[in-house]
Amino acid sequence: MKSFCRILFLMMSVLGYAQVKQALDAVFRxxxxxxxxxxxxxxxxxxxxxxxxxxxxxxxxxxxxxxxxxxxxxxxxxxxxxxNFRYTTIASYDGVLSSGVLSGNLYLSSDGDPSLGSWRYKGYKPKDFLEQLYTALSNEGIDKIDGNIIIDDSYFDFQNVPGGWCWNDVGNYYGAGVWGVNWRENQYDIKIRGGERKGEATQVLDFSYQFEDINIVNDLVSGSKDSRDKSIIYTSPHSGTVFINGTIPAGKTSVISGATPNPPLQIGVEMKKFLSLKNIKVEGEVLTFSGLKIKHREAEVFSRSRHEFWQYHSPPLxxxxxxxxxxxxxxxxxxxxxxxxxxxxxxxxxxxxxxxxxxxxxxxxxxxxxxxxxxxxxxxxxxxxxxxxxxxxxxxxxxxxxxxxxxxxxxxxxxxxxxxxxxxxxxxxxxxxxxxxxxxxxxxxxxxxxxxxxxxxxxxxxxxxxx
Missing domain, CATH: 3.40.710.10 (DD-peptidase/beta-lactamase superfamily)
Structure with missing residues (x-):
């Protein structure tokens, strides 16, 4: 009886699948x-x-x-x-710490956490990260840094975007490259107002955050009032220029999103500004280097032993x-x-x-x-x-x-x-x-x-x- 039931079930399944196949074929054709x-x-x-x-x-x-x-x-x-895998970002310093003054450099390194400073996760937003870094520095007794903030971007290779990507994708948010230290998903937003009529120039109103050492060239013009956003951002990793081309609807404010040219530099600049607001002054500048020993502003990065004092972990995989x-x-x-x-x-x-x-x-x-x-x-x-x-x-x-x-x-x-x-x-x-x-x-x-x-x-x- 059990065998008969199994055979009957299989026959019904085959008939059912045949009906599905027939229906699929009819619609597909x-x-x-x-x-x-x-x-x-x-x-x-x-x-x-x-x-x-x-x-x-x-x-x-x-x-x-x-x-x-x-x-x-x-x-x-x-x-x-x-x-349950999590990425790890590490803060460390070199030099000598005495009476609250660090005579040395503050370092930040990561194993590529793509969620670092992302807006998508509760408790992991940019301010959350910066507040925790400040607390860790305070717990170390650091009130002043005489050296530089150095962002160690050496975890991955220097080629940030795959070789097969198209040039008109790379500068846009969905074409953001991968760095050892990523920040805000390597994305920024620009608020731009279209002109009142088709063909008129557009006006940049605001940025989601302030760029460091980036020149914005706006060649974006206004399309018709009922057109869609056809803007394209052209830039490349480590570039100092962002070129905006294409059209946006006339008479409307559009938000377009691009790929941050240098996320390690950006996070370092934001760290320095945030710590200054918290009364931890950084006397030096923000430097970055990669596995190729590329140096920002030709500044030397010293290979000293570092004291690790804080680990920050990403959300789980x-x-x-x-x-x-x-x-x-x-x-x-x-x-x-x-x-x-x-x-x-x-x-x-x-x-x-x-x-x-x-x-x-x-x-x-x-x-x-x-x-x-x-x-x-x-x-x-x-x-x-x-x-x-x-x-x-x-x-x-x-x-x-x-x-x-x-x-x-x-x-x-x-x-x-x-x-x-x-x-x-x-x-x-x-x-x-x-x-x-x-x-x-x-x-x-x-x-x-x-x-x-x-x-x-x-x-x-x-x-x-x-x-």
């Missing part, structure tokens, strides 16, 4: 007939939770994934670093992954990739770390030709993966003890738990669905080279079949 998909490349794959194939359309074809690539980085980080996936923070992906490289793969640059991440996933059974990584976030158009590879990674993650952390971090989009990906000409979704009948599915759909504006409506029609 109608979508393909749209002019938007005339020149498109598509990879689409669906399985049940046990890996049984439900639908396959070019499932092994590698395409640019945009931010759905973040699932590979997030899953690997949770597996190899652990959901589970919280970082939450925001990494929910808000698609590219900085987090690149930092996690470099962290894996440094701590797990014994590599210290993005290129080699990305190659090892690929090897990690091929070791999980993904065919090598179905994935290629140039970064950890998916911003580079040189990345690719197939829908089948993404489904395989998602299915593997489902069997891990920390899966709930990953699942909770995924955004809910159109009623489905899934990660989205968007760059020019690319739209992708990958995630999980539980149907009204209780069947569970894992899916990925990747579209490259589509035309005619948003294709969300078309893709949601396809994925709604799995609900």
């Amino acid at each position: 109608r979508v393909l007939d749209s002019p938007k998909f005339m020149a498109a490349n598509i990879s689409f794959y669906v399985t049940d939770e046990n890996g049984n194939e439900i639908y396959n359309y070019n499932a092994q074809r590698g395409l640019s994934t945009a931010s759905t690539q973040k699932i590979f980085t997030a899953l690997a980080a949770l597996d190899l670093l652990g959901k 589970s919280d970082i992954v939450h925001w990494f996936l929910r808000k698609s923070v590219n900085l987090y992906g690149e930092t996690l990739l470099k962290t894996l490289g440094k701590r797990i793969f014994n590599k210290n640059n993005t290129e080699e770390s990305a190659a090892r991440l690929r090897a990690y996933w091929t070791g999980k059974g993904i065919a090598p030709m179905m994935i290629a990584f140039e970064d950890g976030s998916g911003l580079s158009p040189q990345n690719y993966a197939s829908a089948k590879a993404e489904v395989q990674a998602l299915r593997w993650g489902k069997s891990q003890p920390w899966f709930e952390t990953f699942y909770e971090a995924l955004p809910t989009i159109n009623g489905l738990k899934m990660k989205s990906g968007t760059i020019k000409g690319t739209k992708a979704y990958a995630g999980y669905s539980t149907s009204r009948s209780g069947k569970q599915y894992i899916f990925s759909i990747i579209v490259n080279n589509y035309n005619g504006g948003s294709i969300n409506e078309e893709l949601f029609k396809i994925l709604n079949t799995l609900k």
